[in-house]
Amino acid sequence: MNNQYFYDNWYRQEKEQLMNPQEGLTKGNLFQNLYSEYKDYQPMIINFKTEQEKMLWGIQALSFAAHELNLYLDLHPNEQSMIMLMNDYNNQLNTMIQEYEKKYGPLTVNNSKDNAVFKWVSNSWPWEGYNV
Amino acid sequence: MFKYVKKLQYPINIKKKDLRMAKYLVTQYGGPNGELGAALRYLNQRLTMPDDKGKALLNDIGTEELGHVEMLETMIYQLMKDATLEEIKEAGLDAHYAEHAKALFPTDANGVPFAATFSTTGDALADLSEDMAAEQKARAVYENLIDLTDDPDVIGPLLWLRQREIVHYARFKELFEEYEKKYQKRNTPQDKFLYPNVDIYQLDQYPYYRW
Numbered sequence: 001m002n003n004q005y006f007y008d009n010w011y012r013q014e015k016e017q018l019m020n021p022q023e024g025l026t027k028g029n030l031f032q033n034l035y036s037e038y039k040d041y042q043p044m045i046i047n048f049k050t051e052q053e054k055m056l057w058g059i060q061a062l063s064f065a066a067h068e069l070n071l072y073l074d075l076h077p078n079e080q081s082m083i084m085l086m087n088d089y090n091n092q093l094n095t096m097i098q099e100y101e102k103k104y105g106p107l108t109v110n111n112s113k114d115n116a117v118f119k120w121v122s123n124s125w126p127w128e129g130y131n132v
Numbered sequence: 133m134f135k136y137v138k139k140l141q142y143p144i145n146i147k148k149k150d151l152r153m154a155k156y157l158v159t160q161y162g163g164p165n166g167e168l169g170a171a172l173r174y175l176n177q178r179l180t181m182p183d184d185k186g187k188a189l190l191n192d193i194g195t196e197e198l199g200h201v202e203m204l205e206t207m208i209y210q211l212m213k214d215a216t217l218e219e220i221k222e223a224g225l226d227a228h229y230a231e232h233a234k235a236l237f238p239t240d241a242n243g244v245p246f247a248a249t250f251s252t253t254g255d256a257l258a259d260l261s262e263d264m265a266a267e268q269k270a271r272a273v274y275e276n277l278i279d280l281t282d283d284p285d286v287i288g289p290l291l292w293l294r295q296r297e298i299v300h301y302a303r304f305k306e307l308f309e310e311y312e313k314k315y316q317k318r319n320t321p322q323d324k325f326l327y328p329n330v331d332i333y334q335l336d337q338y339p340y341y342r343w
Binding site: 041053060067129 | 136
């Protein structure tokens with residue numbers, strides 16, 4: 001059997017069972033078959049007030065999707081299609097984080113690139129309504 | 133080790149103060165089915181899981197629960213921060229104020245302080261059964277909490293956290309079922325009678341033991 005063809009096909013099929021990262025973060029769930037609604041409540045749709053909020057949402061969505069795949073892969077460590085998808089999300093995520101940090105300051109202290117003032121202390125905290 | 137990332141796992145932005153809701157929500161922070169207990173339980177159990185899959189899953193879900201602790205902290209803080217002393221008294225949070233002012237303190241909804249009442253047995257099947265039950269109980273409590281509010285800014289994150297309980301339950305269940313096949317000790321009287329000299333732990337390697 002043509003291996004590459006097999007994996008491509010498999011990859012496509014599995015992708016169809018998955019929500020995209022944005023929908024995944026909205027619902028708190030990446031795998032279609034695990035999603036369950038409560039009564040007739042619908043997931044919150046967030047209106048972004050600033051460019052920063054919108055950008056951070058993109059980061060949260062990709063890291064959420066990668067985390068969901070991580071939990072799945074813990075139990076299925078040999079599923080190549082899922083590994084490929086996770087790598088794909090992680091690569092996109094790293095690019096986005098770099099862009100975000102250039103504009104709004106570091107998300108992790110190791111990525112702090114200041115020379116004069118240590119911005120980690122001043123670019124406020126998630127519970128204060130920043131970086132949420 | 134753990135590293136802090138300056139973001140929440142899911143955005144929270146509560147604009148309306150609601151002390152009554154803060155008082156109830158705290159149970160998912162420091163109550164018996166709360167996120168703090170869950171994080172500690174999984175991060176304890178991961179060390180004695182019998183194989184790589186178990187160690188990885190318990191580690192990764194335990195880590196996510198720490199992120200949920202932060203979400204609950206954020207919700208409680210935002211619900212309380214603009215309250216006046218009068219409102220605090222009215223909501224019955226005066227006892228909390230006496231000891232902690234507006235600071236966070238992990239308790240259940242009745243003010244009983246956080247305690248690690250769960251136990252880690254070291255038996256993977258027993259531990260995972262407890263984890264599955266804990267996820268279900270947390271899901272039920274989130275549903276109760278959703279019933280108690282009509283603020284969409286509070287319902288959104290609660291619905292989201294509820295769904296995470298469902299996903300974690302499904303992952304634990306999958307691991308439990310795998311371990312059940314792999315590690316459950318079969319030791320029926322019939323087995324003992326037919327194979328007095330067979331080590332029951334080795335039965336999987338003995339192809340003709342059942343007919």
